[in-house]
Amino acid sequence: MAFWRSKKNQDDEVPQSKSTASNDAGNEIRPVDVQTTASQSGATSTEGSSKSSGPQSKSGSGGLFSKMRGALSKTRQALNTDIRDLFKAEGRLVDDKFLKELFSRLIRTDMGVASAEAIRDDVAQRLRARVVSLEEVLETITEQTQSMLIQESTGLQYAESGPTVILVVGVNGSGKTTSIGKLAHHLHQSGQKVVLGAGDTFRAAAVEQLTVWAGRIGCEIVTGKPEADPASVAYQTVDRALSIDADVAIIDTAGRLQTQTNLMQQLEKIRRVVEKKIDTAPHEVLLVLDATAGQNAISQARGFSDAAGCTGIVLAKLDGSAKGGVILPIREQFQLPVKFVGLGESIDDIAAFDAAAFAKALFAP
């Protein structure tokens, strides 16, 4: 609440209006002003702190829009009267130019037009013709996004008994094999026995690529012949995992575009085959999304969820300048949580998804 802290400006003002301004921060309804003006207590610093601990709206469920509305009620409380705006040292008038700038900031995150418009329109509805600071509005949006993204379960879902089977799917070049290598390493480090299945029998040297990873990690890998049926590799992988009593089996698949119907059917087949071996498998189907991807990622989430029943997302390549905001509409539409983020090419560059850090980076300039 930067504008409340601007003591200098307020000191210049007539005492009467100063207290009106500061007291209003804590109270919402106007008649209260009369009371507090009479008492004339003008401790600006305490007012500021009481503001920040003041009532905050918490909406439990609902879409992005309603949540955003809830979030902005905080800003609304702080900005109940236009008169107070007069005493702000910083801040800008919420006009078309302001909204346009906000919109451009939102669009830049790749969250898509619909989400960005919802947020912009809400800000417009509540704050038009008021003086606020763009950064502060963004801060509120960040907080809200964060609370939306904090999910019930971000960890992997393990099988109740026997090996946990993880199927990894995604479009070409999204970073499946690298993510698998890093994920396997992560699990291996935490003391789990991992088996990899080189199910990408299509792309040249994909099997070799995963074999290199397996060597680095020191885990077992099941490979088929080039051009072999990926479903058979998946079957063998699960088989192997069962026989050596592994904790986790991670199956790689060839990159495919969600529009390639026959290849998507192949994924269904892989699923079926794995299911034959272990009833509850695959326990996780992770969709690897490239953080640089734009709105097509929504189509990817749809296509892969339909064919393979995705249970979570690995957001790869988040170490670049891309923000990966497209996971917001994906989360809205498909309830797909992000489980891991990829942050580079070396073996340790994977981390569990951190909603706070992600939201913060999303709206950072």
Place this chain on the structure above:
Amino acid sequence: MFESLSDGLQSAFKSLSGKGKLTESNMREGLDIVQTAMLEADVSYQVVQDFMAHVSERALGKRVLLSLRPHEELVSIVHSELISILGPVDPSLHLKKEGPTIIMLCGLQGSGKTTTCGKLAQLLKEENIKPLLVAADLQRPAAIDQLHVIGKQLGVPVYSDKENKNPVKVCQAGVEKAKAEDARVVILDTAGRLAIDKELMAELQRIDKRVGPDQVYLVVDGMTGQDAVNSAGAFNEALELDGVVMTKLDGDARGGALLSVKHVTGVPIKFIGTGEHFDALEPFRPEGMAGRILQMGDMVAAAREAHRIVDEKEREELEAKMASGDFTLDDFKSMMEKVAKPGLMGKMMGLMPGMGQFKDVLESDEAAGGIRQTIGAINSMTMAERKNPKEIDAQRRTRIAKGAGVQTPVVSQLIKQFEVMKPLMQGMAGKGAGDRMKMMQQLQSSGAMNDPNMQGMKMKKGSGKRLSPSERAKQKREREKLVRKMKRNRK
């Protein structure tokens, strides 16, 4: 969102059909829709702003011709503006007359550099030019192996040095080898890197400086979002780019990032990658891309897709039959069977201008059922009947309908439809593939594009069968739904 830009524009301009000029106020809503369409296509925000300013300047005060609707006028302005920005076309590799021409590919991880390497090699091979591939990606595990496998598949030599960890040295050695072996083109496959990774960008600059590639191409993933501006900008700053290759455009990504990249770099777009196979590299066509970004469909791509599903020999046979009028219901059946592949029809419709709205209808179970019925009906005919449907009388019709388990009118409709179609097909056949492509292109440029709903052409829309009342009702519901949706969106 709207199924296509033109649907949205049409509703925005409903009130000013065929009158007056385009003014700032009456265009605003339309321009907003254009802007949304472009943002949805992942064109970067700043680029969209510049573009919109440009378009509105051009459109302002333009008289709306009586023959055109305002939305058509605006679409055509947007479309032609897009084409002019995306152009000019320059698919040439600018090979040097003497000595090897060095082409360097760079880009982010997973953008498709190595695959593009193979595709370029295939292209050169087809022109009897000997390429040499150099595996300079020393980062990703097995990237060298991947290039070797590709080289083997194509029968193209690959230079690599697994011992050497310095990509500059590897590239230099590769070029030396090309000179020794008399290869005319050297393609350097560099490692994928982040635009913000200063160290790796500096490495790329070192390769550029020491090896001196003649052509530097940036490979961009067609699905890239807003970040395209940043990454392309960084690559363009570090290197002097000569061209752009956009990959993975065989999916449903609209590829708006290309506009951002073009805007930032200003270099020509050379090729687009449209599949995993080595021949799936096409010279860039701004017309097709503009249609794609605006979701107006792409006739040429639709024609190509049609070609892809029917193999060449089959197609020739079919064509000969069409031309001679020997086309029978049996051939019709086999065509239908091809078309009935799941998802295909919808894709084709999505590619065709103005047909986007039929996409969902055609992908429905009802439509698939319709095709199944048609195939079933033909299956129930005798060979003689299939050859000569004229001899199918009422009695035979009943028999066929019974055999196929359909209503008699389905059979009658099928026969009628076939009779109408036959002469049309005869007309279409007999022209070479090139001619037809030209025909399609002409169709595209002659205003079929600007009239996305094909109102100008008195042609039956639809799946190739007549719509039953229930289907018509369904389509009507769809349309109304769309209108409601648009209304909601506008609020």
